[in-house]
Amino acid sequence: MSSTNDQIAGLFDDMATLLQMKGDSIFKVRAYQRAARTVEQLPMSLEKAVREGEDLKAIPGIGDAISKKIQEMVTTGRVDTYERLKSELPRGSLTFMNIPGVGPKTAVLIARETGAGTVEELERAILQGRLADVPRMGEKTAQNILRHVRRMRSKKSRVPIGDALPMAEEVISQLHQACPGLDRVSPAGSLRRSKETVGDIDIMGTSDDPDAVMDALVGLPQVREVLGHGSKKSSVVVQSGLQIDLRMVDADSWGAMLQYFTGSQQHSILLRDYANQRGLSLNEYGISDLESGALEKQADEEGFYRRLGLPLIPPEIREGMWELDLAREGRLPRLVEIGDLRGDLHVHSNWTDGADSLEAMVQAAAAAGLEYVAITDRSPGRGTSAGLSSKDLLDQVRTLASLGERCGIRVLTGCEVEILPDGSLDHPEDVLQQLDIVVASIHSALGQSPAEMTRRIVKAMADPTVDIVGHPTCRMVGSRESEGLDVEALFAAAAATGTAMEINGNPNRLDLKDSHIQRAVDLGVPLAIGSDARCIADLAHTRFGVAMARRGWCEAGHVLNTLPAPDLLAYLGTPKPHRRSLLAGRG
């Protein structure tokens, strides 16, 4: 029997809900919710941790009872308490919790009183007027539920950051154009924390004339529906189906507001608890003294944390894990920034499946201020997309010789070589040896078992010519997860052989993902942030790679392409097992 961390997190979320439906202690409910959030983000597999007898109680928010339930889930595939709780409540209760505005109390009430077990049955009950008759309901509530059920159907669930961030940036730029009085403005919520997908877009701003900004938002051409239009908060749905919430706040509370609406909720709970212990109380306007009740407004976020005796905690790690403990001890890492990247180590051209020429890509990389760029076109592979034969690759190497000088950037010759199903590489060793850098990746035979995949990648890492494993887990955001792949084994091999793992910035991949990056950092695995660009515009995808790296607590010193060009070349010129010391200790 096996259970993934996500399944265990889902179980704890459901348990929290069921306990709440039963009217159990809200603190017990919150304990399960916290455990769910923690498990979801854990950098290592709980199943493996249980098998190896590790102490789960060292994990924040996991104590005696929950640790036993994790063991039960991993060893038997089910948790008795959960099954029992579920059987005590009416069918449909958990389902109705997915309807916005319907919480545990309402979900049980409508399941019990209407007898509905599915959303379709509930919809029929509402149309027949059977919900409005239920005590504590009413016509208005019934119609609201109906509206939400119908909107739920047309709304897509979560949107990748690669779509959401540009959309938010466009809206912000449109608002600036329309409203000269718009002063501060920033994304908040999960978008500001750079989660790989977001449920909606939160934007906050300050202005002398907030109404004008709100009017501008609801009047934007891409707005499909206006859900709310006030002077403090407005909500719209844009063409793509994504919801955008805009809040206009007073400038003197900007810091407290931004902190509050950035979350995460778990981070807020821990921070407020921390403040309470120091005689302070936090809300979205500022910080008040518990005794006197006097409120100090906070105009900027740094001051907000400083008032609590803490350094500014970067939004990307505000997830209620270890960030508060480390902040208190002054041991927060200095997370890698986009400006730390000196080059891009994964770029394609129209010699294979890219859209732009070698020269155009190199020029664009130079214009972006990079010191170096590696051209890494695909090998023939077994797939349909045309890769470069070994002969064409060597032609490309000769073509590149003069290009860098003309464009004012160091050009590294390279390739993205396919790791064949047996773990061998798709170019002969003597060809690969002539390149500055080799990225080895998998695009074919994805149907192999996770164990075969693991062996295949580990074998490729043993090859002395392989510098980086590209998109190492072959995941695709929202559609294909790397379940079963032995990431621990990959990282162990990477550390042992001195092979770097890529953080692929293509927003459809984001591979490694945040929790894997965190684990890689812990294990001292070298990392490389690459755009995997296929056209000039894609070069900017490194910013998504950096965002994921930051969520993975990654510092500049962990990342290969923060090295200046001469240091990187010296690194690549050193035999793999001896490279580690050249990167370690930086940043």
Place this chain on the structure above:
DNA sequence: GCCGTTTTCGGCCCGACTGTTTTCAGTCG
């Protein structure tokens, strides 16, 4: 159910909004 520079017991984040209420429960972020 978790947790401890006041504690192994007694605490546990905070405010806004909504609808159905005669003073508040439920939901959300």
